[in-house]
Amino acid sequence: MDAQIALVRHGQTEWNAEGRLQGQVDIPLNRQGRAQARTAGAELISIQWDVLVSSPLGRAVETASLLGADLGLEISERLPDLMERNYGAGEGRVVLGMSREKIDAILETAEPEAMVAARGIRALGHLVTAHPGMNLVVVAHGTLLRLTLEAVLGRPHPRIRNCEAVLLNVSDLEKVLRDAGDQELAPRG
Secondary structure (H helix, E strand, C coil), X not given: CCCEEEEEECCCEHHHHHCECCXXXXXXXXXXXXXXXXXXXXXXXCCCCCEXXXXXXXXXXXXXXXXXXXXXXXXXXXXXXXXXXXXXXXXXXXXXXXXXXXXXXXXXXXXCHHHHHHHHHHHHHHHHHHXXXXXXXXXXXXXXHHHHHHHHHCCCCCCCCCCCEEEEEHHHHHHHHHHHCHHHHXXXX
């Protein structure tokens, strides 16, 4: 059986509830986010997970710690490449209910989507190389995970809800890594 990666978006924060772009601003989980993380952990226990990793941002670390309590795992690594997209001048802006046109104007200073996807693929490539054949739980951020999945699967992926887990076959990632070549996606730092 193919090894799996559970890509988990962190639990809800106050900024999520307010419809704000968080990006790399380190906003903690709220009460709802902690409850979501506990529920997600209970949903993942049907698979034997071997490794738990996280973005270094506090909302992802706390979510991973709560998941890990249910899964019997501790965070083994906090990877900077798993941080959320940098939204530039848009970080902290409320976009809930805003037109697509206005959101796109705000995102003009944001990190390019292709760079975000490349970071996500690079991080996952590092993890599958470091932990061959193991099932991985990766806790990160909605936009990074969605863009990474789109790049790996070659098709659009819907928005990922707080604490939603999306399963990815390691073989799908390995194909993308082979096609892209090691130099372009080699881990940094």
